[in-house]
Amino acid sequence: MNLAVDVAGLRLKNPLLAASGTFGYGVEYEGILDLSLLGGLVTKGLYLEPRDGCPTPRIAETPSGLLNAIGLQGVGVRAFVKDVLPRLAPYDTAVVVNVCGDTVEEYAEVTRIVDDAPGVAAVEINISCPNVKVGGMAFGGDPGMTHAVVAAVRKATRLPVIPKLSPNVADISVFARVAEEAGADALSCINTLLGLAIDVEARRPRLAFGTGGLSGPAIRPIAVRMAWQAARAVRIPVIGVGGIGCAADALEFMLAGCRAVQIGTANFVDPGVYERILAELRDYLHRHGLRDVNAVVGALTFPDDPPPLGVRE
Amino acid sequence: MPANREVPLLARAPQGGPYALLTFRHPEVAHAARAGQYVMIKAGTSPDLPLRRPFSVMTVDPAEESFTIFLKAVGTGSRALADLRPGDRASCLGPLGRPFTPPPEGSEALLVAGGYGIAPFVIFSEELLRLGRSARVFYGGRTAGDLQVRSAFADRGVPLVPATEDGTLGHHGRVTQPLEAYLDAGAASPALYACGPDAMLHAVARLAARRGLPAQVSLDPWMGCGLGTCLGCVVPIQRAEEARPRYRCACTEGPVFDAVTVVWAGEGSSLARRRALEETPA
Numbered sequence: 001m002n003l004a005v006d007v008a009g010l011r012l013k014n015p016l017l018a019a020s021g022t023f024g025y026g027v028e029y030e031g032i033l034d035l036s037l038l039g040g041l042v043t044k045g046l047y048l049e050p051r052d053g054c055p056t057p058r059i060a061e062t063p064s065g066l067l068n069a070i071g072l073q074g075v076g077v078r079a080f081v082k083d084v085l086p087r088l089a090p091y092d093t094a095v096v097v098n099v100c101g102d103t104v105e106e107y108a109e110v111t112r113i114v115d116d117a118p119g120v121a122a123v124e125i126n127i128s129c130p131n132v133k134v135g136g137m138a139f140g141g142d143p144g145m146t147h148a149v150v151a152a153v154r155k156a157t158r159l160p161v162i163p164k165l166s167p168n169v170a171d172i173s174v175f176a177r178v179a180e181e182a183g184a185d186a187l188s189c190i191n192t193l194l195g196l197a198i199d200v201e202a203r204r205p206r207l208a209f210g211t212g213g214l215s216g217p218a219i220r221p222i223a224v225r226m227a228w229q230a231a232r233a234v235r236i237p238v239i240g241v242g243g244i245g246c247a248a249d250a251l252e253f254m255l256a257g258c259r260a261v262q263i264g265t266a267n268f269v270d271p272g273v274y275e276r277i278l279a280e281l282r283d284y285l286h287r288h289g290l291r292d293v294n295a296v297v298g299a300l301t302f303p304d305d306p307p308p309l310g311v312r313e
Numbered sequence: 314m315p316a317n318r319e320v321p322l323l324a325r326a327p328q329g330g331p332y333a334l335l336t337f338r339h340p341e342v343a344h345a346a347r348a349g350q351y352v353m354i355k356a357g358t359s360p361d362l363p364l365r366r367p368f369s370v371m372t373v374d375p376a377e378e379s380f381t382i383f384l385k386a387v388g389t390g391s392r393a394l395a396d397l398r399p400g401d402r403a404s405c406l407g408p409l410g411r412p413f414t415p416p417p418e419g420s421e422a423l424l425v426a427g428g429y430g431i432a433p434f435v436i437f438s439e440e441l442l443r444l445g446r447s448a449r450v451f452y453g454g455r456t457a458g459d460l461q462v463r464s465a466f467a468d469r470g471v472p473l474v475p476a477t478e479d480g481t482l483g484h485h486g487r488v489t490q491p492l493e494a495y496l497d498a499g500a501a502s503p504a505l506y507a508c509g510p511d512a513m514l515h516a517v518a519r520l521a522a523r524r525g526l527p528a529q530v531s532l533d534p535w536m537g538c539g540l541g542t543c544l545g546c547v548v549p550i551q552r553a554e555e556a557r558p559r560y561r562c563a564c565t566e567g568p569v570f571d572a573v574t575v576v577w578a579g580e581g582s583s584l585a586r587r588r589a590l591e592e593t594p595a
Contacts, residue, residue: 022542023542024540024541024542028540028541028542028565029542031314031315032314032315032316032317032406032540033317044542044544052559053544053547056547056548056560057535057545058544058545058547059535059537059543059545060535061362061363061364064361064362065362066362066364066537068545070543070544070545073544073560216361216362217361217362245359245360245361246360265362266360266361267538267542268364268365268537268538268543269359269360269361269362269364269404270317270358270360270365270404271317271540272317272404273360276360
């Protein structure tokens with residue numbers, strides 16, 4: 001039974017990756033799970049310099065969701081390359097580095113440092129973080145800026161380039177196409193949805209930053225819809241992400257056209273999630289008489305005409 | 314090394330009101346947990362939210378390969394745990410976090426607890442007795458019903474001084490008042506340990522700084538993962554060698570911190586304040 005998938009020139013041993021911001025730098029899970037179980041892992045977003053991130057409180061639970069404003073606290077790309085990357089080398093898994101920047105030039109500079117480092121499989125571009133005052137979603141919410149960042153990163157590396165798109169836009173297919181034109185090899189869809197949770201007693205936001213990004217099962221139908229729209233709009237592969245906790249959730253994205261998926265918030269709930277999803281995935285393929293997980297990619301059928309994609313032609 | 318397991322509930326002992334003692338089978342926690350460490354646990358095995366919740370390990374039983382937590386049912390996560398019946402399963406990662414460091418020989422450990430903050434001091438007093446240190450518990454709450462598991466200390470011969478804000482048990486007032494009185498009476502080289510609400514921890518930290526006493530506090534911010542990856546539970550910490558505070562994960566670098574390094578809301582760390590005082594020309 002084949003679980004391997006090809007994404008952006010990468011061969012992943014299975015379609016499950018850990019999503020950026022929910023898996024640290026991977027090494028935190030040493031001894032708790034076998035990192036070689038994962039098709040790949042995407043690191044916490046990295047800037048050139050270390051960042052403190054947002055004030056606290058930073059996370060709040062909402063119905064079936066997690067609202068966060070962490071603000072990309074991190075060690076900086078140089079410390080990652082020097083101290084963390086060598087520790088990931090023993091594991092048979094694709095290491096994807098999530099790159100951030102306050103400016104287009106910073107994205108390119110971080111990418112050049114990553115490009116020089118051994119053991120990196122691909123670069124994911126964070127143009128969709130809702131919890132920083134510059135960069136992040138400000139880039140991913142503007143087609144011109146999206147093009148500029150993706151093109152600059154494309155020029156800075158020979159590695160596959162995977163922009164992570166923001167759902168906080170009216171029509172994600174526009175951004176999917178812009179990213180493809182700018183040289184992206186694949187797309188990650190989606191980042192968190194901008195949200196606001198309020199403590200009614202205190203009459204204040206529950207998060208210190210004010211707004212935050214919503215993740216978890218609450219956003220899954222939105223994420224599946226947007227990944228489906230993006231996959232229909234471009235020729236490059238799409239990696240689905242948003243509220244996956246079991247194989248059925250992952251299969252929704254794959255049926256909608258995603259070549260691979262990322263597990264996010266579920267990492268916090270259960271670090272053993274990969275082993276379970278892989279077993280469930282094998283069971284699904286077996287029950288459906290399939291020998292290759294790729295057979296489900298895009299296999300969604302609509303009983304009548306598909307609904308409009310929302311693509312502006 | 315922590316282990317992630319599905320664990321059966323072995324026993325459930327209601328303690329009155331929202332309180333209960335829950336015992337789960339988990340070999341790694343039972344054999345390796347140190348006082349001050351905790352587990353991340355949730356009822357059932359669903360990968361969906363809510364997240365697991367952190368609970369201090371209250372006691373371990375290596376022979377039975379079990380551990381016990383002291384639970385106060387307050388929200389969705391803790392209520393679901395409170396509703397478990399023996400044989401039901403929970404998902405549990407542990408043991409986690411930095412434990413209490415016992416005081417040096419000849420020092421008396423003063424354990425200051427607020428409400429369910431009493432839990433880690435049961436296993437800690439066992440450790441202290443094994444090491445031949447003397448321990449004394451100062452236990453505060455709103456009302457007598459909040460002062461649970463007192464017999465655990467009586468059984469071990471550890472003196473316990475209760476304090477309630479409504480005067481229904483022990484000292485009428487804050488728990489730091491009998492603590493101060495005890496210190497004033499000339500306790501022999503005391504070391505303070507505190508676990509409870511933030512305001513109480515802050516009061517103990519201030520008191521320790523004023524008297525130049527060592528103090529360790531167990532912080533309890535909202536934790537998402539227990540492994541330092543969600544970065545939700547960070548607290549500002551400033552160590553002696555550092556020029557400014559840094560956010561550190563309470564889940565992995567704590568929950569126990571040296572009180573002098575904690576930057577409390579609304580003021581700097583006592584270390585920074587002391588340094589500022591030293592740097593101010595007389």
